[in-house]
Amino acid sequence: xxxxxxxxxxSAAPSMPVQPLTSEARPMQQQQRRNPPIAGELTAIANAxxxxxxxxxxxxxxxxxxxxxxxxxxxxxxxxxxxxxxxAFLQLHRKIGTFRGDSAFSTWLHRMAVNVVLMHLRKKGLPxxxxxxxxxxxxxxxxxxxxxTRDLRLSGSxxxxxxxxxxxxxxxxxxMVFVLHDVEGYEHNEIAGMLQCSIGNSKSQLHKARMRxxxxxxxxxxxxxxx
Amino acid sequence: xxxxKSSTPVECEEFQQQLPEIFDSGVSIADHPHLxxxxxxxxxxxxxxxxxxxxxxxxxxxDPSPAVWDNIQSALQQDGKQGxxxx
Ligand SMILES: [Zn+2]
Numbered sequence: 001x002x003x004x005x006x007x008x009x010x011s012a013a014p015s016m017p018v019q020p021l022t023s024e025a026r027p028m029q030q031q032q033r034r035n036p037p038i039a040g041e042l043t044a045i046a047n048a049x050x051x052x053x054x055x056x057x058x059x060x061x062x063x064x065x066x067x068x069x070x071x072x073x074x075x076x077x078x079x080x081x082x083x084x085x086x087x088a089f090l091q092l093h094r095k096i097g098t099f100r101g102d103s104a105f106s107t108w109l110h111r112m113a114v115n116v117v118l119m120h121l122r123k124k125g126l127p128x129x130x131x132x133x134x135x136x137x138x139x140x141x142x143x144x145x146x147x148x149t150r151d152l153r154l155s156g157s158x159x160x161x162x163x164x165x166x167x168x169x170x171x172x173x174x175x176m177v178f179v180l181h182d183v184e185g186y187e188h189n190e191i192a193g194m195l196q197c198s199i200g201n202s203k204s205q206l207h208k209a210r211m212r213x214x215x216x217x218x219x220x221x222x223x224x225x226x227x
Numbered sequence: 228x229x230x231x232k233s234s235t236p237v238e239c240e241e242f243q244q245q246l247p248e249i250f251d252s253g254v255s256i257a258d259h260p261h262l263x264x265x266x267x268x269x270x271x272x273x274x275x276x277x278x279x280x281x282x283x284x285x286x287x288x289x290d291p292s293p294a295v296w297d298n299i300q301s302a303l304q305q306d307g308k309q310g311x312x313x314x
Contacts, residue, residue, distance in 0.1 A: 090302055
């Protein structure tokens with residue numbers, strides 16, 4: 001099954017409330033896998049909330065890699081990713097007083113970073129979900145595409161670096177949904193809320209992203225000679 | 228270019244159009260009747276599941292340049308000064 005259905009573990013998840021802006025909490029284990037608790041984080045948060053600059057720097061160093069990687073994957077551009085990492089942490093500095101610990105701090109921060117990236121893309125006037133990509137299955141990505149292609153099994157044949165490169169080659173609209181759902185672990189209802197599209201759009205966009213990745217990876221596995 | 232298995236292209240097309248919903252429904256896709264007879268779609272489903280599984284293993288590996296922290300710091304100092312000026 002592709003759906004992220006990791007079992008929730010109630011004993012490890014003492015009454016985790018729904019995070020702000022989401023209609024459905026992600027399975028706890030998934031959140032913990034993505035956002036494991038970091039030693040010293042709670043103290044640093046408490047001190048940063050009191051205006052302690054050194055504590056804020058500790059938080060930056062704890063989370064800069066995750067936030068920057070997220071920005072980079074969504075944007076595909078180092079300069080923009082650095083700018084928005086900076087913006088996300090400045091926003092964190094302004095808002096850290098409002099963090100009440102009712103969700104994991106990293107979940108809260110990453111959501112803030114996603115919003116910063118989306119806001120940036122909206123300002124640039126880029127459609128977050130391309131309508132023609134979504135509504136009209138193109139020849140390229142339509143269902144019939146698969147007929148007649150050789151059965152080249154992907155399983156076991158790709159490493160993470162190859163996959164990362166292929167993700168970079170996805171069109172922005174596909175990449176966004178793929179990164180949010182398959183890499184970051186957001187649910188379709190959350191993504192639909194963030195991208196202001198329908199849940200069906202999010203699902204179909206994700207599917208097309210995976211289909212495109214499959215073609216890219218197969219081309220790659222065949223030595224770039226094409227199918 | 229047609230599927231030479233017992234499934235017809237129309238059945239494959241229908242099945243593939245339903246895939247986004249089936250994947251997200253949480254039901255086990257392996258039990259879908261179409262996959263019992265169609266090697267092409269079975270191979271497609273296997274690949275898509277593999278891609279989704281591999282994506283979960285992509286970890287944050289990139290670090291921002293040190294300039295990012297320098298910029299944050301100077302922006303915060305600027306904010307602090309303005310705050311004091313206003314006070
Ligand atoms: Zn089929």
